[in-house]
Amino acid sequence: MPDAFEFANHLNPDSAADAPEDNDGDGATNVQEYFAGTHPGNSASVLRAGIRRVGASVEFSFEAIANKVYQVEFRGDLSTTTDWTVLVPNLTRSTAGLLQISDSATANLTCCFYRVRVMR
Ligand SMILES: [Ca+2]
Numbered sequence: 001m002p003d004a005f006e007f008a009n010h011l012n013p014d015s016a017a018d019a020p021e022d023n024d025g026d027g028a029t030n031v032q033e034y035f036a037g038t039h040p041g042n043s044a045s046v047l048r049a050g051i052r053r054v055g056a057s058v059e060f061s062f063e064a065i066a067n068k069v070y071q072v073e074f075r076g077d078l079s080t081t082t083d084w085t086v087l088v089p090n091l092t093r094s095t096a097g098l099l100q101i102s103d104s105a106t107a108n109l110t111c112c113f114y115r116v117r118v119m120r
């Protein structure tokens with residue numbers, strides 16, 4: 001993590017030991033919060049996705065940070081032989097707020113896993 005981020009968030013720029021720590025207990029490590037653009041000292045600030053079925057579609061949503069670029073991916077199982085498939089690339093917002101994706105393509109799968117990746 002850059003020193004400026006560590007100073008601003010009361011972390012130790014002389015130690016890498018705080019990168020895997022979760023100072024605010026939100027389930028995201030300090031380094032994950034750095035890449036996600038969330039606050040490592042505020043448990044309400046975390047990248048967390050929600051999912052629900054709406055009719056024949058699946059609605060996937062998360063709170064986006066302004067100007068971050070996300071990619072939503074899915075797969076039918078978590079076996080190591082199945083790759084993640086890109087559902088929606090290059091998702092971004094100019095202001096922070098909710099991003100929602102409605103997915104009807106995976107509705108015929110008996111099981112589907114989604115993930116959101118922070119691309120930059
Ligand atoms: Ca955290």
Ligand SMILES: [Ca+2]
Nearest residue numbers: 039040042045
């Ligand atoms: Ca946080």
